[in-house]
Amino acid sequence: MTDTSAPSHVEAPVSNTPMIVVAILLVLGFVMLSMLGSGQTDRQLNKSAIGVETLGAWLDDQGVDNRLSHPRVHPSAEQLSLRILPLYDTDLSAYTTTPETRDEHIIQDDLRDILQRNYSLKIQEIRSIVLMPKWRGGLNVTGIAHEQSLIPIGNLQPLLPQLGLHSIRLRRSGPNFEQLSSHGAEIALFQAQFFDARTLPDTCKSVVTFGKDALVIACKQADDRPVVYIVSDPDLMNNHGLKVAENARFTLNFINNLRGTDERPVYIDRSSQLLVTVERPDEYQEYERGSDEFERFFTYPFSLLWAVLLIVLAMLFWRGSRRFGPLNASGGPSRAQSKRAAIAAKARLLRLSGNDGRMVADFVSSQIEDLAKRNFGHVTSGEAEARFMALVARRHPKLAKEFSAVSDTLMANPPEMSAHQRHRLLATYHSLLKKVMEHHGPH
Amino acid sequence: MRPSKRLITLVFILAAVSIFIGLTLPDGAGMVVMIWGGAVLFGLVDLLMTPSAKTFDLNADLVETGFTGANAPLNLSIRAKKNSLPAYLEMRLHHGTEITPTPAAQVLFNAPGTKQHQMSWPLGLRERGQSKLTRLSVRFQSRFGLFEMLPSWPLDLNIDIVANIAPVLNGEIHTQMLPLLDGLKDMNLRGEGSEFHQLREFQIGMDPRSIDWKRSARMRNMVARETRAERNHQIIICLDSGHLMGEHIDQLSKLDHAINASLSLAWAGGIGGDNVGFYNFDSRPQTFIPPRPGKRAFGHIQRHSAVLQQDTAETNHTLGLTRLASHLSRRSLVVVFSDFVDSTSAELLVENLSVMTRKHLVLYVALRDPDLQAIAHPDHASMAAVSEAVSARQILREREAVLDKLQRLGILCLDTHPKHLTASLISRYIDIKAQERI
Structure with a gap:
């Protein structure tokens, strides 16, 4: 047929390169999928009974400006009045393993890891309300607030010193609702979790007291650092707790009380990462940028590297710029090839x-x-x-x-x-x- | 001139050495400069010892006219005015698309001390039209192989590529027509030729039935009637120049094969004493050259076919063949060169040829595709080859079915390999004449 067409039975050598590229893309795809999967778990936690998604909606409804944290949004600390930080980690120095079975999910204490350093920086940036952990993953899996779904008090002990509460003790009431009145609202908490007010360190004082126990405490840090408010029972502000009795009213009043006349938004921090940016003018250092810095790239042996690179490039360009003979004729799709393609198909x-x-x-x-x-x-x-x-x-x-x-x-x-x-x-x-x-x- | 692969390799090696020195010796700059200086010196010496292309004298000669499908020799002579030619010379041509040099690059090996080299470079002529050679590029290595010298010379050689009438010129057609020209005496077939030619003295061995008894009695000697094939018949060469005829077989398009065979047939028709006409069509009817005595017709057909190009549109057989039928008032031999893809697309062709065959004798000429035959008969037994063979065979079967249908309708079919097209066509023409089928 035509001189340009090759015999059909001659098969071109099969290159592995496309398959390698496909394999790499697949691996990358799976890695990204797994990353997306972890983000999905995070979102599920925020929307679960022990998440704080509803709090933002409630504050919006009540005219309190607030911002829900987002991994790709980095607000400035100066633009925020208060941070609400729920903790789901019983040990800030340890990493939790990812549960695989349903049983492992049920008994999982640490639902979201946060580093000690990140926690410390977060509470140093702005005034914060920290919600202590209380429920295991079992509450989300079974949907039942059973006693078995509670994190044992003993498991919370490593967390307290990491929060700066060295001598404090936690107490938990029985399987009934504890009710108290504070900030003009009736609070009700199931399986309520309190700090023992008698064991409070000197730096902390009770803000909301229930008998001998403290529900919310305010702890001082260093002189130039903001006060941190630690809520012993997260049910006061989380998704299912807000709906109970007048907990939502209490939360609103408490936050408004803390903000006072400050109109800046409340930041509901659902991330363990440092998303808030802080300007630190003391760390800024001005460098002199002159031609000396640039000239260093042309001193020996860098000068030698550049010279060799230029020579090699020049030789390659020289060879590439000169062609021997005419351009090869491009073999466009001919009828013979289309017939062969039809036969092959x-x-x-x-x-x-x-x-x-x-x-x-x-x-x-x-x-x-x-x-x-x-x-x-x-x-x-x-x-x-x-x-x-x-x-x-x-x-x-x-x-x-x-x-x-x-x-x-x-x-x-x-x-x-x-x-x-x-x-x-x-x-x-x-x-x-x-x-x-x-x-x-x-x- | 450009650096050779050898020089590029040397530069990479020197670059690696330089970087190594720069990284290990704090004061190695001088050493690096010496190394590169040595390399530059080596290159200069190499260039000085290489013969300059300006001292070469080149002569090129090409025929003015060539036939499609044939090779035209490019005669080249290269001579060194000083010193001698390089040991290894590679040449490439800048040429039009109608030409395919074989091989694409010509390599000359010269013995040491050779001053002149003459060669003939075959150029394959693949398409009709005017083509030209514009430049000759040469490549040879410098003395130590660090540089490739790339001189080139303008050529400006033109060649007119015309339809292949070699069988006409070399007497092949004439030889093939001889049995018909010499009448009964040399014909192998009996009963052919009904036109009276002359009376001859009866010789032993002649057919007794050819004796003309009345004239023998009058002349008082045995004389026999010598007959010859009938003359002055009409032959119409009908060429489809649609897009399917653009397919290349054996380096030439089907249209070129058809034109070559048509011209041979026109010449044969002239020898046979018939009038030859020409007609071509594609998506629309095109030129019609009325039948005229063969040798005069040959010139007309040759001139017209020189500029004939295939259309990119699908052939309209109905329009083309109907128009042809309207031109013909007398029973003729219509030789149709056309092509089809499958039985469905051939339906219109079959229908129109069947209409034409009521009044005329139709010879349908198709070209076999040797590549398709090769796929249908694989030389190895892998499953891939078998599946392709089955697939190709389906196409061949459809083709056979169409040709069978044409034959059943009384249309003569000639399905042959392009190499044998001219000979088969002339042979079939002789048969038709001898059998007085027109």
Whole structure:
């Protein structure tokens, strides 16, 4: 056909590069998916019974400006009045393992890790209300506020010194609602969790007291650092607790009380990362930038590297800029190629249809028919094979017997014949066909 | 001139050495400068010892006219006015798309001290039209192989590529027509030729039925009637120049194969004493050259076919063949060169040829695709080859079915390999004449 077209049976060497690229992309895809998955878990926690998503909506409803934290939004600390930081970590110095089974989810204490350093920086940036952890992951999984879903008091002990509450003790009431009145609202808490007011350190004082216990305490840090308010029971402000009694009213009054006349928004911090930006003018240092800095790149041995690089580039550019002879003619898609492409596509469909046996039977049958035509002229297809076999048998009985047996088997296409057997028989048929053609002419 | 791969490799090695020195020796700058200076000196010496291309004298000669499908030799002579030619010379041509040099790059190996080299470079002529060679590029290595010298010379050689009438010029057609020209005496077939030619003295071995008894009695000697094939028939060469005829087989398009065969047939028609006409059509009817005595017709057809190009649109057989039928008032031999893809697209062709065959004798000429045949008969037995063979065979079967249908309708078919097209066509023409089928 055309000189530009290559023979169809010559297959180009298969390159592994595309597969490697695909594998890399797949791995990257899975890594990103897993990252997305972790973000999904975080969002589920925020929307769960022990999350604080509702608090933002409630404050909005009451006309209190607030901002929900977002991983890609970094507000300035100067623009915020108060931070509300729920904790879901019982040990700020340890990393939790990701639960795999449902049981592991139920008994999981640490639902969101936060680093000690991050916690310290967060409460140093602006005044903060920190909600202590109380419930396990079981509450989210089962939806039941059972006693078994509570984090054991003992498990919370490592957290207290990390929050700067060294001698303090936590107490938890029984499976009933504790009610108290504060800030003009009736508070009700199920399985209430309190600080023992008698064990408060000197730096802390009770803000909301319930008998001998403290529900909210205010702790001083260093002189220039803001006060941090620690709420012993997160049910006071979380999604399911806000709906109980007048907890929502209390929360609103408490926050308004803390803000006073400050109109800046409240920041509901649902992230363990440091998302708030703080300007630290004391760390700013002005450097003198002169030509000396730039000249250092051209002193020895850098000068040598640049010189060598330039020489190499110049040589490569020189070689690339000069061409020997005309441009090679581009072999555009010709009709011959389109015909070959059509044949290849049809062949591919034949293979994909999974009827290799019938395909081989058709191939063998038509080849024998062709041979018969060469010898006898036009004959009907059924008769052609028999006549040709008879002709071969007269001249070469042994060859005819073998050839006939193999071709008959291939044309019969028995269902029990495996692909391997078919392939082997096809190879045998091909070698026998060559012998037959030696005696009875080409196709 | 450009740096050779050898020089590029050397530069990379020197760069690596320089960086190593720069990183390990605090005062190695001098050493690096010496190394690079040595390399530059080596390059200069290499250039000085290399023969300059300006001292070469080049002569090129090309025939003015060539036939499609044939090779035209480019005669080249390169001579060194000073010193000798380089040991290894590679040459490439800047040429039009109609030309394919074989091989694309010519390599000359010269023995040491060779001053002149002459060669003939075959140029394959693949398409009709005017083509030109514009430049000859040469490449040879410098003395130490650090540089590739790339001189080039303008050529400005033109060649007119015309339809292949070599069988006409070399007498092949004439030889093939001889049995027909010499009448009964040399014809192998019996009963052919009904036109009276002359009376001859009866010789032993002649057919007794050819004896003219009345004239023998009058002349008192045995004389026999010598007949010859009938003359002055009309032959119409009908060429489809639609997009399917643009397919290339054996480096030439089907249209070029058809034109070559048409011209041979026109010449044969002239020898056979018939009138030859020409008609071509694609999506619309095109030129019609009325039948005229063969050798005069040959010139007209040759001139017209020189500028004939295939259309990119699909052929309209109905329009084309109907228009042809309206031009023909007398029974003629219509030789149709056309192509089809499958039985569906061939339906219109079959229908229109069947209409034409009621009044005329139609010879349909199709070209076999050897590549398709090769795919249908693979030389190895892999499943991929088998599936492709089955697929190709379906196309061939459809083709056979169409040709069978044409034959059943009384249309003569000639399905042949492009290499044998001219000979087969002339042979078929002789048969038709001998059998007085027109």
